Amino acid sequence: DVPLQQKGDPAKPGNVVPRHFLTVFGAPKLPPSESSSGRAQLAEWILAKDNPLTARVMANRIWQHHFGRGIVPTPNDFGKQGKPPTHPELLDYLSARFRDGGWSIKAMHRLIMLSHTYRMSSERDEPSIAADPTNERLSAFPRIRLDAESIRDTLLLLGGNLDPTPAGDHPFPPQSEWNFTQHNAFKAVYPSNHRSVYLMTQRIQRHPFLAIFDGADPSASTAARTTSTTPLQALFLLNDPLVHEQAGRIAERLLKIASDETQRVKSAYELLFARPPTGDEEAAATQFLADARHSAPDANEAWNAYVRVLLRLNEFVYLD
Structure with a gap:
């Protein structure tokens, strides 16, 4: 009281x-x-069984993580001011499975990712576009971009630098050196190879990488992130030191995998895109590497540049 x-x-x-x-x-x-x-x-x-909101809200959030949009499009508002669910029976089913399954988030991820809806192609034909122009009814998988944390973690993983262990304390300056004020607030970005979930969060500013790729605002509740496409994102994937370092490590892996250039190109596509390259892609890679060697005779530099080109492709940062 x-x-x-x-x-x-x-x-x-x-x-x-x-x-x-x-x-x-x-x-x-x-x-x-x-x-x-x-x-x-x-x-x-x-957590009571007769509480209608907890399981529904969480199941809707998990669905939104995989499809970019929740069954209830307003994840922070299940009331009269929010939008109604597009598939109410599906939401009821998922929330019941979530509650009866011991509130296991991992089990919900597995259930959704093994579903026919999740495994559909994002390509659409004319009849499906005419019947479902905004894809609200999920006639195809919605093409969505990876979140900022996943892009950073994937770069570190492919470069062999990702540290999967929980991060320790951040190296804050000693308290005796604190002279921060309202107009001179503490700001810092500490280097880390841990997963992005362990990066230091400051309400006053977003981490530079997360900010570029539409990371959540740490000073507010973010129900759903926006997805922007900016020149800065392409320039970052081409020029940032983090990308250069990871691309160099990926290039070293490819040079060790095989001595044959064609096999390296195939390995690059399998590593980054989980598929073999097409004939046109192989030809383009051969031409690019030949041109790159004229300006950078070192094989590592040529392959570093080629890997950075692949990292800029939509296929690397989008789920189809």
């Missing part, structure tokens, strides 16, 4: 408001308790 703060001022307490669940959701009354904080009751209510 807490007193109501008059006009939001904690120095002006008003009438005491007894703790209770949100009645707008039809929640049950809390039994009186003098010995507990109420957090256990809150957790039990959130």
Whole structure:
């Protein structure tokens, strides 16, 4: 139980408001308790079988992660101001499976990724476009770009630099050196080969890599990320030191795999795109490498440049 703060001022307490669940959701009354904080009751209510929101909201978020758009297009608003689900029966099924499966997020990922809907091609024919112009009914897999964290992690993984272990403490400056103010706030970007989820998060600024590829705003709740296409993204994948370093390591892997240039090109496509190159792609690679050797006789430099070209292809950053 807490007193109501008059006009939001904690120095002006008003009438005491007894703790209770949100009645707008039809929640049950809390039994009186003098010995507990109420957090256990809150957790039990959130996970209760008759709570219609928890499983639905989470299942919708997981679906949105894979398809770029949730079954409920407004993931932060399941109320009257939000949009209705496009497939209500599917949402009911997923939420029930999620709840009855022990709230296992991994099991939900597996269920969705093994579905026919997830494994459909993103190519569309005229009849499907006419019947479902915005693909709201999922007549084809929606072509979506990888999120910023996945792009960075993939670069490090292909270069053999990704550290899968949990990250430790960030090397903050000692407290004796702190002289930060409102107008001189702490800002830093620490080098790291750990997964992007372990990068330092600052509300005042986004990590440079994550900002370029539409990472979430750390100072606000981001229900769904926007996807932009900018020249800066292409320039980053061509010129940034991180990309140069990882491309160089990928090139070293290709040079060790085989001595035959054609086999290296095939290995590059299998490594980056999980498919063999077409005849036209092989011919273009041969011509590019021949031209690159005129300006950079070193084989590593030529292959580094070629790998950076492949990293700029849409196929590297988009799911089809």
